[in-house]
Amino acid sequence: MIPVGFAYERPDTLDGALALLAEHGEDATVLAGGHSILPVMKLRLAAPELVIDIGRLAELDHVRVDGDELVVGAGTRHRTVESSEVVQAEAPLLAAVARTVGDPQIRHRGTLGGSLAHADPASDLPAAVLALGGTVVLRSPRGERSVPITEFYTGVFSSVKEPDELITEVRVPRTGTAGWAYEKFTRRANDWAIVAVAVVDGRVGLVNMGPTPLRAAATEAALADGAPIADAAALAAEGTEPTADLTATADYRRHLARVLTRRALTTAAGA
Amino acid sequence: MKVRMTVNGDDTSADVEPRLLLAHYLRDTLGLKATNVGCDTTSCGACTVLVDGESVKSCTMLAVQADDATVQTMEGLSASPEDLHPVAEAFRTEHGLQCGFCTPGMVMAAVSLLRETPRPTEREVREGLEGNLCRCTGYHNIVRAVLAASGQDPDAVIGGGHATEAPSGGVEVAPGFSTGSGA
Ligand SMILES: Cc1cc2nc3c(=O)[nH]c(=O)nc-3n(C[C@H](O)[C@H](O)[C@H](O)COP(=O)(O)OP(=O)(O)OC[C@H]3O[C@@H](n4cnc5c(N)ncnc54)[C@H](O)[C@@H]3O)c2cc1C
Ligand code: FES
Ligand code: FES
Numbered sequence: 001m002i003p004v005g006f007a008y009e010r011p012d013t014l015d016g017a018l019a020l021l022a023e024h025g026e027d028a029t030v031l032a033g034g035h036s037i038l039p040v041m042k043l044r045l046a047a048p049e050l051v052i053d054i055g056r057l058a059e060l061d062h063v064r065v066d067g068d069e070l071v072v073g074a075g076t077r078h079r080t081v082e083s084s085e086v087v088q089a090e091a092p093l094l095a096a097v098a099r100t101v102g103d104p105q106i107r108h109r110g111t112l113g114g115s116l117a118h119a120d121p122a123s124d125l126p127a128a129v130l131a132l133g134g135t136v137v138l139r140s141p142r143g144e145r146s147v148p149i150t151e152f153y154t155g156v157f158s159s160v161k162e163p164d165e166l167i168t169e170v171r172v173p174r175t176g177t178a179g180w181a182y183e184k185f186t187r188r189a190n191d192w193a194i195v196a197v198a199v200v201d202g203r204v205g206l207v208n209m210g211p212t213p214l215r216a217a218a219t220e221a222a223l224a225d226g227a228p229i230a231d232a233a234a235l236a237a238e239g240t241e242p243t244a245d246l247t248a249t250a251d252y253r254r255h256l257a258r259v260l261t262r263r264a265l266t267t268a269a270g271a
Numbered sequence: 272m273k274v275r276m277t278v279n280g281d282d283t284s285a286d287v288e289p290r291l292l293l294a295h296y297l298r299d300t301l302g303l304k305a306t307n308v309g310c311d312t313t314s315c316g317a318c319t320v321l322v323d324g325e326s327v328k329s330c331t332m333l334a335v336q337a338d339d340a341t342v343q344t345m346e347g348l349s350a351s352p353e354d355l356h357p358v359a360e361a362f363r364t365e366h367g368l369q370c371g372f373c374t375p376g377m378v379m380a381a382v383s384l385l386r387e388t389p390r391p392t393e394r395e396v397r398e399g400l401e402g403n404l405c406r407c408t409g410y411h412n413i414v415r416a417v418l419a420a421s422g423q424d425p426d427a428v429i430g431g432g433h434a435t436e437a438p439s440g441g442v443e444v445a446p447g448f449s450t451g452s453g454a
Contacts, residue, residue: 001311002290003290005289008289008335042312055336100444103401104326104383104384104387105319105327105380106313183443264441
């Protein structure tokens with residue numbers, strides 16, 4: 001499978017990338033790790049005129065602590081997120097979730113920013129950042145803005161990111177030793193989740209339970225009121241709109257959400 | 272557009288279309304046919320090569336993305352047919368292949384795995400090769416070969432307590448795989 005022909009630019013700086021994006025707008029596509037966009041282009045579901053490769057921008061590839069937050073550059077590879085001692089210490093959920101993405105070859109290429117920008121409801125990392133209560137930092141020639149992840153997604157493959165904006169970094173609170181767990185249910189190795197549940201510090205993020213990653217609000221409220229784990233987990237599918245596909249019916253997804261939430265809460269509680 | 276990259280120690284360059292995949296640059300432009308294209312959808316791992324030392328599926332990377340990079344394929348792994356790389360040698364002694372279609376990708380993925388995890392458990396080998404499919408062997412001898420290449424005795428590692436321990440931390444991907452030891 002061969003993509004439709006395109007022009008290719010690899011700017012040396014973030015500003016250079018932003019200028020190209022502003023100039024070409026919707027005719028251009030940004031390429032980071034390429035592990036979502038190249039498969040789509042090979043299937044000819046996308047045919048950009050220009051591909052802007054940001055995959056080597058050092059400005060986007062960093063992990064650091066800033067006050068109460070862990071900051072991860074958008075161009076940081078899944079493999080780096082998974083193996084970084086800083087991420088493992090400050091937000092162990094994020095490192096563990098990165099390790100469940102695809103397979104090692106995919107994790108050597110795919111990036112955190114690409115995963116968040118792609119906005120696939122079956123992706124692991126958006127729900128992890130949601131459970132962590134993180135923020136997405138966006139930049140365009142018009143300036144920089146921070147969007148809480150709770151306000152970032154608008155639907156399947158869509159977000160509030162404007163066509164001239166790039167994600168530059170992702171900021172998550174330093175959760176340190178707070179209890180966490182990730183339960184991912186797949187049909188086979190190297191696959192996306194049918195449903196997955198991320199738990200950290202009493203917050204619950206759901207993968208593939210609707211058009212966007214979701215928080216299990218009823219479960220979180222019950223936990224805050226002191227409900228036992230089993231009772232709180234039974235509410236995990238409240239307010240969700242899972243789809244049916246070849247791997248699962250909507251009812252089966254609701255069932256999985258409840259079971260995986262119970263398991264994740266139990267693990268996170270250290271019980 | 273012009274790309275240059277070092278492939279198996281040799282400088283290579285060509286004028287290519289940006290849409291040319293790295294797999295096709297290796298196979299068609301350079302004539303290095305060990306790297307197979309199986310699924311063409313990032314699933315089977317037959318096209319795995321090393322880019323700057325890390326395993327990558329070359330059906331999901333553009334040749335222009337590898338501009339200036341160092342690439343290694345199965346052809347460049349062993350010094351000669353008589354002097355095989357330890358991973359290739361172990362695939363031979365442990366019978367880690369049958370038809371051989373998956374083998375170049377499997378071997379390159381194993382080389383990358385052993386660089387990151389020099390002394391893996393059985394579970395780490397199985398998870399580390401989850402991006403590579405084999406239709407023939409049932410994987411068992413491939414796992415043995417990678418353990419042997421790491422300097423361990425496969426018989427001692429497989430089925431031992433060391434081999435079946437879950438990774439630490441609160442992460443679980445289910446259904447898991449069979450360890451072949453009833454665990
Ligand atoms: C076989 C296979 C299995 C996979 N399994 C999983 C899985 O289990 N779980 C999972 O979560 N993911 C999975 N993935 C997806 C993988 O995680 C991708 O790496 C990720 O979704 C996209 O990251 P990327 O850097 O490759 O982005 P790209 O493919 O380069 O880009 C994806 C999209 O995001 C845009 N983009 C990229 N970076 C930025 C940025 N900084 N700012 C603005 N826009 C940007 C691009 O324009 C494009 O539209 C899998 C992929 C494959 C091929
Ligand atoms: S051909 Fe590249 S993964 Fe199958
Ligand atoms: S040996 Fe035939 S596919 Fe693996």
